Amino acid sequence: MSRYVVMVDFRLRPGARTAFRTLVDLNARVSAHDEPGCQRFDVVELDGEADRVLLYEIYDDRAAFDAHMKTKHYFAFDAESAEMVASKVVTTGGLVCEGSA
Structure with missing residues (x-):
């Protein structure tokens, strides 16, 4: 079974990038x-593109992503x-080819 990939494209309100990055970076690290x-x-x-941030996430499967969406840090x-x-x-x-060794 392939791993589950989630890509999120955020368009931020002007001037929000610094505060958003603080929050999203913490969410990424804890996750x-x-x-x-x-x-x-x-x-x-x-x-x-100062007001745009992308996320690239890989989970074992859809169930792992669903579990992520229920965590305290995500909320x-x-x-x-x-x-x-x-x-x-x-x-x-689904991740079908991983280029890294």
Whole structure:
């Protein structure tokens, strides 16, 4: 079975990036450290797009991602960042080829 990939494209309200990054970075670190089903959780800033942040997450399976969505740290991140987010698009899929060794 392939691992479960989640990509989230956040468009932030102007001026929210610093505060948002504090929250999302904590969520990423705690998820990767404390959740056994979370294999990877990257936060990406795009060149020339100050109000856009991407997440790239890999979980063992859909159940591990569903468990992530029920954690205290996820709920805190979601609630505290809600006013900073203008929009978000979530894309999911299965990891079919891993390029790293």
